[in-house]
Amino acid sequence: MSRSLVFAYPGDLSLKTGGYGYDRKVIEGLKQIGWEVELLGLGDGFPAPSDTTLDRAGESLSALPEGSLVVMDGLAFGVLEGFALKEAERLRMVALVHHPLALETGLTEEEQRRFRESERKALSAARHVIVTSPMTARELVANYDVGASHITVALPGTEKASTVPPQNSVPNILSVGTLSRRKGHDVLLSALKQVEDLHWKATIVGSKTLDPATSNALADQVDRLELGQRVELAGEVEEPRTYFAKADIFALASRYEGYGMVFAEALSHGLPIVACHAGAVPEVVPEEAGFLVPVDDVDAFSAALRRLLSDPEERSAKAEGARRAGAILPDWAETAKIISNALDKIS
Known part of the structure; x- marks a missing residue:
């Protein structure tokens, strides 16, 4: 039986972000199990595009065409409520929500209210909703009037990796995430300053172009803290997995995550983790694999880093916990199959 869908996405699908990475893997996985997938670009600027x-x-x-099955990335779907309500009967629309738009860091109360209202209206027109974590599912049920039976949780897949420890004489701290305010790299840099008496080097991998103001502020912070000889802002890289393979510790101070694919990647590489108790992070990172501290708590973040840097036995124990957690994560074939099964049921 021929199965086909239109995958509608905002911006540049090739960007090295967790959300776009998820989209690419799902599209590839659906094709491998027999779906015909037509890609439809919706333009730039989402979730705050121009009127044009x-x-x-x-x-x-x-x-x-009428009856088309349309899977749309939530970054666009959440602000296309007018279209969604108008076409609810004609098209079979499925929303793919990485995390609700109103939960992005740095929004004003008015912006939060506007995003929450538009996304609630858009979701009311969807035949089904796919989310990337149980936490996001709970959020949509509690605050967006989406029925639990209309939601499918499809955790991001993780490619299995070698967990042979690197041979670094100086511990290598890795952070991976777009240089945006939500990712909390400013907290990480301040925490690194507090442990500058210890031996370490750090690499922050992530696009510098999506949020130039934050990117420039972080570069200025590195200079101001005199960490330029120890911290590299590597920007967007072609293959982040090579950086995971060479790291000893993974640290990311995100203020919110709808899932946190990079944390799963760190687990698959057996890296002990320092992160924040934010969004879905506690559902991804078990206690045995690292330390979760309060959001924006520089002192607590630096204390966790200090424990891992100064106590090799602690670091080894947390690395072993990460390896165990990483070994049971789903792969991308499982993720695509879950989504395929949900799409098959949409009438």
């Missing part, structure tokens, strides 16, 4: 971009996106979607 918004209108063109709606027109492109409305031009699809």
Whole structure:
């Protein structure tokens, strides 16, 4: 039986972010199990596109044949409520929500209210909703009026990795995440300053172009803290997995995560983790694999780093816990199968 869908996405699908990475892997996985997938770009600027971009996106979607199965990334779907409500009966729309738009760091109360209202309206028009974590599912049920039976949780897959410890004489701390305010790299840098008496080097991998203001502020912070000889802002890289393979510790001070694919990647590489008790992170990182501290608590973050850096036995124990947790994570074939099964049931 031929199965086909339109995958609608905002921006540049090739960008090295967790959300776009998930989209690419799901598209690839669905194709491998027999789905015909047509890609439909919706334009740049989401979730705050220009009126022109918004209108063109709606027109492109409305031009699809009646009955089309449309899977749309939530970064766009959440602000296309006008289109969604208008086409609810004609198109079979499925929203892919990485995390609700209103939960992005740095929004004003008015922006939060506007995103929450538009996304709630858009989701009311969806035939089904796919989310990347149980926490996001609970959030949509509690605050977005989405019925639990209309939600499928499809955890991101993780590629299995060698967990042979690197042979670094100086511990290598790795952080991976777009240089945006939500990722909390400013907290990490301040925490690293507090442990500068110890031996370590750090690499922060992540796009510098999506949030230039934050990227520039972080570069200034590195200079101000005089950490330029020990911290590298590597920018977007072609293959982040090579950095995981060479690291001793993974540290990311995210203020919110809808899932946190990089934490799963760190687990698969057997890296002890320092992170924040934020969003879905506690559902991904077990206590045996690292330390979770309060959001924006520089002192607690630096204390956790100090424990791992100064106590090799502690670091080894947490690394073993990470290896065990990483070994049971789903792979991308499982993720695609879960989504495929949900799509098969949509009428």
